[in-house]
Amino acid sequence: xxxxxxxxxxxxxxxxxxxxxxxxxxxxxxxxxxxxxxxxxxxxxxxxxxxxxxxxxxxxxxxxxxxxxxxxxxxxxxxxxxxxxxxxxxxxxxxxxxxxxxxxxxxxxxxxxxxxxxxxxxxxxxxxxxxxxxxxxxxxxxxxxxxxxxxxxxxxxxxxxxxxxxxxxxxxxxxxxxxxxxxxxxxxxxxxxxxxxxxxxxxxxxxxxxxxxxxxxxxxxxxxxxxxxxxxxxxxxxxxxxxxxxxxxxxxxxxxxxxxxxxxxxxxxxxxxxxxxxxxxxxxxxxxxxxxxxxxxxxxxxxxxxxxxxxxxxxxxxxxxxxxxxxxxxxxxxxxxxxxxxxxxxxxxxxxxxxxxxxxxxxxxxxxxxxxxxxxxxxxxxxxxxxxxxxxxxxxxxxxxxxxxxxxxxxxxxxxxxxxxxxxxxxxxxxxxxxxxxxxxxxxxxxxxx
Amino acid sequence: xxxxxxxxxxxxxxxxxxxxxxxxxxxxxxxxxxxxxxxxxxxxxxxxxxxxxxxxxxxxxxxxxxxxxxxxxxxxxxxxxxxxxxxxxxxxxxxxxxxxxxxxxxxxxxxxxxxxxxxxxxxxxxxxxxxxxxxxxxxxxxxxxxxxxxxxxxxxxxxxxxxxxxxxxxxxxxxxxxxxxxxxxxxxxxxxxxxxxxxxxxxxxxxxxxxxxxxxxxxxx
Numbered sequence: 001x002x003x004x005x006x007x008x009x010x011x012x013x014x015x016x017x018x019x020x021x022x023x024x025x026x027x028x029x030x031x032x033x034x035x036x037x038x039x040x041x042x043x044x045x046x047x048x049x050x051x052x053x054x055x056x057x058x059x060x061x062x063x064x065x066x067x068x069x070x071x072x073x074x075x076x077x078x079x080x081x082x083x084x085x086x087x088x089x090x091x092x093x094x095x096x097x098x099x100x101x102x103x104x105x106x107x108x109x110x111x112x113x114x115x116x117x118x119x120x121x122x123x124x125x126x127x128x129x130x131x132x133x134x135x136x137x138x139x140x141x142x143x144x145x146x147x148x149x150x151x152x153x154x155x156x157x158x159x160x161x162x163x164x165x166x167x168x169x170x171x172x173x174x175x176x177x178x179x180x181x182x183x184x185x186x187x188x189x190x191x192x193x194x195x196x197x198x199x200x201x202x203x204x205x206x207x208x209x210x211x212x213x214x215x216x217x218x219x220x221x222x223x224x225x226x227x228x229x230x231x232x233x234x235x236x237x238x239x240x241x242x243x244x245x246x247x248x249x250x251x252x253x254x255x256x257x258x259x260x261x262x263x264x265x266x267x268x269x270x271x272x273x274x275x276x277x278x279x280x281x282x283x284x285x286x287x288x289x290x291x292x293x294x295x296x297x298x299x300x301x302x303x304x305x306x307x308x309x310x311x312x313x314x315x316x317x318x319x320x321x322x323x324x325x326x327x328x329x330x331x332x333x334x335x336x337x338x339x340x341x342x343x344x345x346x347x348x349x350x351x352x353x354x355x356x357x358x359x360x361x362x363x364x365x366x367x368x369x370x371x372x373x374x375x376x377x378x379x380x381x382x383x384x385x386x387x388x389x390x391x392x393x394x395x396x397x398x399x400x401x402x403x404x405x406x407x408x409x410x411x412x413x414x415x416x417x418x419x420x421x422x423x424x425x426x427x428x429x430x431x432x433x434x435x436x437x438x439x440x441x442x443x444x445x446x447x448x449x450x
Numbered sequence: 451x452x453x454x455x456x457x458x459x460x461x462x463x464x465x466x467x468x469x470x471x472x473x474x475x476x477x478x479x480x481x482x483x484x485x486x487x488x489x490x491x492x493x494x495x496x497x498x499x500x501x502x503x504x505x506x507x508x509x510x511x512x513x514x515x516x517x518x519x520x521x522x523x524x525x526x527x528x529x530x531x532x533x534x535x536x537x538x539x540x541x542x543x544x545x546x547x548x549x550x551x552x553x554x555x556x557x558x559x560x561x562x563x564x565x566x567x568x569x570x571x572x573x574x575x576x577x578x579x580x581x582x583x584x585x586x587x588x589x590x591x592x593x594x595x596x597x598x599x600x601x602x603x604x605x606x607x608x609x610x611x612x613x614x615x616x617x618x619x620x621x622x623x624x625x626x627x628x629x630x631x632x633x634x635x636x637x638x639x640x641x642x643x644x645x646x647x648x649x650x651x652x653x654x655x656x657x658x659x660x661x662x663x664x665x666x667x668x669x670x671x
Contacts, residue, residue, distance in 0.1 A: 018516040025511075025523050029530040040537040042544075050544055133548075 060091030082190035101187025107137025109183035126201035313378025355434025362386030463585025470593035494591025501583035509579035
């Protein structure tokens with residue numbers, strides 16, 4: 001019997017041919033583009049040279065010795081605004097920083113910033129001479145930022161203006177290019193921070209304090225914690241506290257640094273953060289400056305930062321110890337959990353509670369101060385699981401800190417009401433849940449036991 | 451390619467089927483970039499280059515590309531040339547590259563290019579397609595440059611970046627509403643003039659035809 005050959009399916013053949021043609025065309029195009037990319041590639045040096053020829057002709061050929069030997073340390077090049085990716089020096093001694101700023105449309109914006117030192121000694125300053133955009137992550141409308149903006153934004157100003165709290169990244173914006181404008185501001189702030197903290201182009205009391213403290217605690221990154229009332233409680237005779245800093249290091253305990261006085265008379269005491277009153281009294285400081293007097297050390301040790309912060313909400317708060325938690329009442333699926341209870345000598349308590357319902361189903365942890373009359377006397381945020389828009393709440397702290405103050409802990413359910421910040425509803429809800437959790441625990445465990 | 455055919459393609463691209471004022475294609479760059487005439491020349495040159503190259507390749511491959519995958523193939527080819535233009539501009543014309551920004555990669559989805567690929571290049575020989583690409587590109591360039599001249603002069607008192615009247619500017623023409631109004635006015639004026647000329651030419655042709663008929667009739671008699 002003869003075998004009959006099956007006829008080929010024309011539809012299948014047509015489909016295979018179509019796919020094959022498409023694939024071949026794609027391959028040819030890819031190869032062509034790969035070849036052209038090699039031919040037409042523009043290096044970072046070429047981009048820099050072109051930009052400098054337009055905005056800062058004094059760059060010339062650059063400082064060859066510095067540019068060839070300088071190695072960027074990535075560990076100190078990143079801060080909360082962005083990162084510095086490269087530093088070059090111009091022929092006239094100006095620094096050209098390449099900095100990336102976050103918060104842009106679809107990613108970051110990278111800028112060149114030219115900074116030049118002026119003055120000497122205590123009047124040393126550094127001014128921004130020029131800037132321009134190098135590139136952006138996503139396709140944007142950066143063409144809206146014109147030469148007019150390049151000549152008016154930042155130019156001629158001291159870099160300290162952009163590292164101060166008063167400069168908002170929402171300044172200097174162009175209509176229809178708001179997000180990219182914000183990213184540019186962030187990049188400039190990141191570059192200016194780098195100029196002060198790493199290149200040390202400007203000497204300020206703050207930068208000198210950070211430098212002196214950092215020298216005593218190797219590997220730590222210190223930032224100054226600002227507080228408007230000046231930490232009067234820490235005054236020792238004529239010596240007032242100049243700065244209070246927090247220091248962090250990967251896989252290590254957080255430190256607190258107390259700086260008295262300035263310049264050569266500076267006295268520094270560094271202790272571990274988060275210690276109880278008793279632990280602090282018993283422990284020796286992690287580090288101190290050679291001239292730190294016994295009175296200053298004793299004052300720091302006897303007044304833990306925790307007591308100081310709580311003392312602003314409940315006067316004279318003295319921490320006596322942590323209470324044992326009632327496991328059954330310390331958790332509520334509706335609100336969250338209670339993590340710790342700190343007892344005060346006069347019966348006031350501080351309850352650390354974590355509230356659910358935050359941004360992306362995350363949590364927010366707060367400390368709640370409840371006075372002897374069973375009313376909320378104050379609270380503050382410890383942490384947020386998902387770094388969301390919680391900065392909107394902390395930046396409005398003057399208003400936000402009065403939320404829930406005076407509320408009876410015995411209230412059946414503390415409503416969210418107006419205790420929310422526009423655009424930060426989830427985090428506000430999590431804070432409300434944590435507050436409810438803390439108050440319900442207080443009523444059921446602490447007040448009931450008393 | 452015959453001269454008559456060449457003339458037809460040239461007239462179609464620049465006047466009869468002007469992509470901006472007659473076909474109203476490619477309105478995104480038309481509205482967004484016509485605040486400065488110099489950037490329109492750059493955009494027009496880029497579009498013309500992509501049109502010519504993509505029309506040539508698509509015309510060459512018109513009998514090979516199956517119908518089922520013609521659009522994806524066209525887009526791949528167009529995107530390749532747009533990427534080449536981007537690379538070239540970034541290397542040799544960085545100022546223009548910065549100005550065009552987002553609108554350079556948007557050339558890939560410019561209706562003029564895909565439209566001409568689909569309606570002309572995929573059905574016509576290579577030389578005809580190349581000429582169509584050239585004149586369509588020229589038509590687009592002239593149209594957007596004309597619009598930009600008006601908007602730039604009225605909106606900022608400048609022409610090709612050169613200040614004509616210091617401090618003169620009518621902000622309306624520099625923003626989006628002014629763009630739409632200018633575009634609409636140009637379309638209206640262009641079409642009125644085109645229709646008037648076409649009527650005149652038709653009338654003349656009809657008159658010539660009648661004269662020729664009369665002459666033929668007279669000769670017969």
